[in-house]
Amino acid sequence: MKRIFGALLRAAVVVLMVALPTLLLPQTSTEAAQVIALVAIFAAALTFTEYNATYPGIIEFRDAPPFNRIRFLSMMVTVTLLSLIFRNLTDPTPLTQLVAIVGDVIGRVIDIPYSPVHLVVGLLPEDSSEGGRILLRAAAGIAYLISIVSLALFLLIMRYLNWPIKNGSFNVWVNLPTFDPTAGGDVADRLSRDARFNVALGFLLPFLIPIAMRLTVDVFDPVRMHNPQTLLWILTAWTVLPTSLFMRGIAIGRIAQMIREQRRNTRAMAEKDGTLLAV
Template identity: 55%
Template sequence: MNRMIGACFRAVLMVMLVATPSLLVPGVSGESGQIVAIVAFFAAAFTIFEYGSTYPGMVEFRDAPPFNRLRYISLFAMVFCLSVIARGQTDTTTATQFLTSIGVLVGQAIDFPFSPVRLVVSMLPDTASFTDMVLLRAAAGMAYLISLLSMATFLISLRFTNWPMQATTAFNVWINLPTFDPTTGGDVVRRLIRDARFNILLGFLLPFITPIIVSAAASVFGTISVVNTQTLIWTVTAWAFLPASLFMRGIAMQRVALMISSERKRNTRRAEENGFVTV
């Protein structure tokens, strides 16, 4: 019962996440609202299935908070702040001006040649106005700031806690890493460290690669436009959230590898103290 209550609560949070841009940004059409409702329904159903089931599915670190909680908070913060910034284009308030100013300042600070923000702004067509460039730069700056804060918060939590070990339950690799098979492919520690390094490297390169891919696909799908605020919000959110999520996943997997290696050393030392010979 407790598991199902927690799963339903998480499903409500996912519905709020998906519906936030449609609720805050005016001018959403009826067809867009129906698509948002369908996506929110599937997100809620997937969340209930994952967190309501005893056995693992696809969500990693399900029983190792605060990993997924930090990721959800950072994702919701990105979607909410970008929705408020987009709302400020038609409904100017103190909150929209404040968040837009922060986004503009951060965007200008990191908008240098070959920077991720410069590459994002370059996705706009040549006919884009100066206002469109400022809006996209503000959205990119705000999303990038939130991603950096989320990674810093995760690193601080690792520094002052014994994550992923919990005080009440032991860490279960099968439940928290359901897509990782520890029985194949050689030593578990070496595989975890290899996957961790790959995730960190991909998280570093993704902010630079994504704008290039979007620009290359512009001839087929069309260029990004700030007129469609829904597309702007989710595109910039994905551009900033996915690299931060990969960084956090790589750091978490490296921490799990360190935990397993330390446990092996303790078991070996305990066996030697009891007179057993390790092979």
């Protein structure tokens, strides 16, 4: 019963996150609302199924909190703050104005040459208004800062709270359901290789995504870039996806380290027992 309640609660929070921009931002067409409703239902069903099942099928580190909680919180905060920034354009309130001002300050600090924020702002055409540039810079800056804070929080938890074994044993196969230990090769080496790949990809994606968007300018045209909801989800994916990959790489690297440490301890105990028997 406790598992079902927890799964339902998580599914409800996911629905709230997906629907939040539609609730806060104006000019939502009927077609867009229907698509968002379908996405919310699918995300809720997937979340409920994964967290209610005895063994997850897709979601990694389900039984190793707060890994997924940090990732979800990062996405939730990003969606909420970006919604408030874009709402400030049509329905300003003290709260939306405060978030917009903070975002503008952060964007100005981070918007340096060749930075991810600078690349995102550079997606706008040269004849764009100054207000549009300020808006995009503020949104990109605050979204990027949230991703950095989330990553730093996970690193602190892993280092000082001994994640993922602070609550006892850690089941590698349950928490890594997509990892096949029988695929061949040493498990620790494969995990280390996957960890390096995820960290590298997580580092590069904030730079590669704006470049890819510039190359596909026919898809991400200025009209779409100025659509609040489209821009919100693009910026959310631009920061949340690399952060998730970065965290996954660090977590998998930690698991590989734990496996090697366990092997060394087992080998040392075996050698010690052998020495005692010889005596």
